[in-house]
Amino acid sequence: MGSTGFIIISIVTSLLAFCLAAWLYDWVKKQPSSNSQILKVSSYISQGAATFLNKEYRVLAKFCGVVAALILIFIPVPIWKGSFLLNLQMAIAYILGAIFSAAAGKIGIAVATIANVKTAEAAQKDIRHSFLCGFRGGAVMGMAVVGASLLGVSLVFLLTDDTTILLGFSFGASSLALFAKAGGGIFTKTADISADLVGKVELGIPEDDPRNPAVIADNVGDNVGDVAGMGADLFDSNVASMAAALVMGAALDQTMGGSKNVSMVFCYAALGLLASIIGVATARMGKNDNPTFALNSSTYVTTGIFAILTAVATAIFGLEWRIWGASIVGLLVGVVIGIASDYFTDDRKKPVQLTANASESGPAFTILSGVSYGFVSTLPALVGIGLSALISYKLCEPLGMDYALFGISMAAVGMLSIVGMIVSNDAYGPIVDNARGLAEMGDLGDDVLEITDSLDSAGNTVKAITKGFAIGAAGLTVIALLGAFISEVNVAAVEQGLVAVGEKYLNGFDVMDPAVFFGMIVGSAIPAVFSAMLMLGVNRNAQRMVSEIHRQFREIPGLKEGKEGILPEYDRCIELATAGSIHELIPAGLMTIVATLLVGFIGGVKAIGGFLTGNIISGLLLAIFMSNAGGLWDNSKKYVEAGNHGGKGGEAHKAAVIGDTVGDPFKDTAGPSINTQITVVSLVASLMSGIFLMFSLL
Template structure:
């Protein structure tokens, strides 16, 4: 149990470093009052959206809490201890609350760090980078520390990993809606602002005359920061919960906490060492921090494995997962990096029109899925066979350990990911506050690195989600075996399994379509509103009058909240329907189909979207005609297609897969006893 207590201690250390970074960023100067005013508008809009979204999700949480109390771990009318049901509900509510807190922490620091990074850009790229990165590190360390401490405390109280599954379900269910809602909000505003501003009116990206510009910057926070924080909080705790369920019968719980604890410690050291080198490449600094963290984690865990007499095979599985995660990130960098050939080729294709932008970008997105999927498959295969000789149950523990290894440096991953929207916002507020072209040049370079970092971290998180849900599939199998004494075999020749697989494969596509259609509908409404303001507000075009920013924020908020519930419920209801129709065998097929289809779509959309975004920036940097050219307009259209791909549907699929996997494990015995077939 020593590592469980050490997990809490290292989490407290992470909170301390996060608090230090928070105060360090907050004390940095702000350029002028105009910048403060713009920042206040963004902050107010972000928290307004979050409050309205969380009120709706609180009702959802109350309904699910009532269901859990009645049914889990056993129906209250079956004669079991009601106290167990109360603990399950408490764990679920705790997970939901901490996942929501991750969003609040993210927005709180991001809406400060964007102003400080913009101001620091007046002095150069190094101080601006450090302000943005340390702002992101607050998010990274706080999220991982909270998830690790939460899991440790719940395990100490209950001693039951199945209760940790309830904690994970709370985090996942809120993350599903938070990521979907934030993604719809941010891309509604982004698409409307780009199409009306850049394409129709020929004004700069963050021109204060554009009524959608504040909503666009608010969206960076509610989608890319709050939603992403909840998403990776969910991925981290889901991997831990799955590994703990498999590890408990084998007496390896301590090893799981050892990996998670040392991973967080490595991330703390990594973010403290992060600096911009002499050559001043933000991408190199972000990637270098990731590699340093990986090396520290490898050395720390090897030492702990030898010192505590853990199996080197289990350690090898964890390192396999970490290495494959880095490889997936590198392949994502190749397809999305602004200094790589795919981005240049898509930018060049834009000279021939938007159709060629779309065709080339989508093709590269499809190509990018192969190395990542092969990597996930190899990580599962290697870790499975590496640990199988240790005895029965260890092969699946090997896969679970690989997932933990891939997520071991998640503190650094979140820091890099949160850096992206912070410097994107810094660029926006710098333009609105009129800080000058030199500042915009600095923030553009930071923003391009942020886009690449986001693509890499999304590839990393998708890969981790892939291994995690494979582990959750094993968890589902283990839950049924422990409760019913039956080992389920998912034979695709079994029509029940095949039925489930077909439905499961369709759900990520339907889920994505609903989110993208939501963005489409809301963007059209906002475009109409922008046209109305330019046509009816005298002096708006000339810059002598102010637009009604609040109206665009309201359109994005109302639309996102209206659209997020149906998409999330579709995935949940489909899982329950398959389970009660076909039983546990159909659910096994459902999860298999959902995993394969979901990972493919998530990778394609994430990488294609990142490629289109950096293709646009490549043209804006002066290539192929530069800003205002036909190639630029085509590249902007490609970027608007890619926006809901990479920031709404793509990353939300990770959480959708995790949610249906957790629901399957929680409802496993009901599916076993109450199915139609």
């Protein structure tokens, strides 16, 4: 079977994922919901999330329009030197990538704001039914994200047969994801920090107390940050991994003849989605009533199904077993990184418990413990990413040097093969978190709160695993994109007559070359500056919201006392978080793109190689550190709230809340946005490679 056959199979599998998503959406929507207070609060959340997304997408539409115009003029080569049609295709592919990514977020919000109501009310029946509502709500997002990414890549490649245009599609997805993740992260943490500081620390009222003016904004933030933002992020990672593998696979096919390598990319991607479809459709909570076990076992089952299906396909279609091995290495390392993240963030493990114990001595010790364990947690993840790249490289090296880098790209495809299940588990988290808040605001009773707390705790644990998985996958993807950058430079060098056909302009990068070293130093600083800009945005926005909460408690008679019929002005906090996050989201993302362009025009393609290398290493370290430290602080707070070390209201609790407040922008704003930032600069570098060859100072 040729590559066209595998592309058609990929399209059919994508459509199957959409069918399952539609069925799941319908199933969730049909579940009963009758509590008027919950429906009223849910409408606030739904309207707030829709308002934010609409405003954010309007701003991003203008940004994407400007970028598309620049692509039309300059990429892949300036329009006056190249082909107008090629540049037009590139601009259209970029716009399509952004539209697909935005649609994934929109679908996720639509189902999440319904599923949280159904999950809360289903908890009145039993935990299994409530779990199923939350998981299937998240699975709609999972199926939509992966179905859309595979469908988009398949259609672009089928219609153009041009991997450079595919990079344009990936850049559209990545640039939208960068701003969506950053904007959603700023929104959600603005509300979360403000609600916690005033509600828990100052007034000692419960987390989801309806008297708190920021409580609805906090619930809106869970959706726009953890559902829409994470969906766009993993959509981007999945598209980028396939694009990088197809760039190198197509180059190999041109050299070797045939289409075996391109076929392998589409075959494994389609089987990964099929494995996720089977995993999602069969996921249930067992008799032990343990939601964490149910979520994790679904991931492991999906992993096993993928390994078996790809082995069978490799044997039937005569594909290369070494490449299959590289894919399985990537998949297994993804699971290992997730388990390592789980160890440092699960409240049943020592790091969380020791941090909670340190909280008895005050918030300084809470912060010191979290920072320390966060740094330690980077080692197993980074070793895992490094080993997977090394093993994949060495495994495929006997096939030829170009196959070695292709092996790394296929390890990334393997790691992201079960991303449908990963997104489902990740979107489950904010759905059950919102359900817990709705159960409290709807006064459904302590038994329901106990069930939703159990589901929420599982969501927090699994969310740490999925974030570790997403960062690990991004690490392998950007290493593969570094290989794609080298391929693009070599193609452009031949076209510009810098080297003869068959020769290579770049084989790698010498770190002792001053241009490479310059790029590496600058590139390593970008993730830190990017993170600082996002967290300062949260800081400024949260300070404004805290002032607004104080104003409402001061000026609205009876609000603090909880008099019947007295409600806060929820919409003021939602408007404040929306305006602030949209104002803050553009500068940080724009800085990373401008920095890439400056390094390229100053130092050329060698400096860019160093820039990408430094950016990858520094970015992965910071992303893993912030994600795990934030998750650890969050679960330390929950561990104290469960009655340990004095329980709610004690000194340890106040210190743990402060730790969680610091960790919030770590784990939900800066940390998960960094991997998208790395992908964006890698794609900018690949798309601009021909121009950097033409114009640079060095």
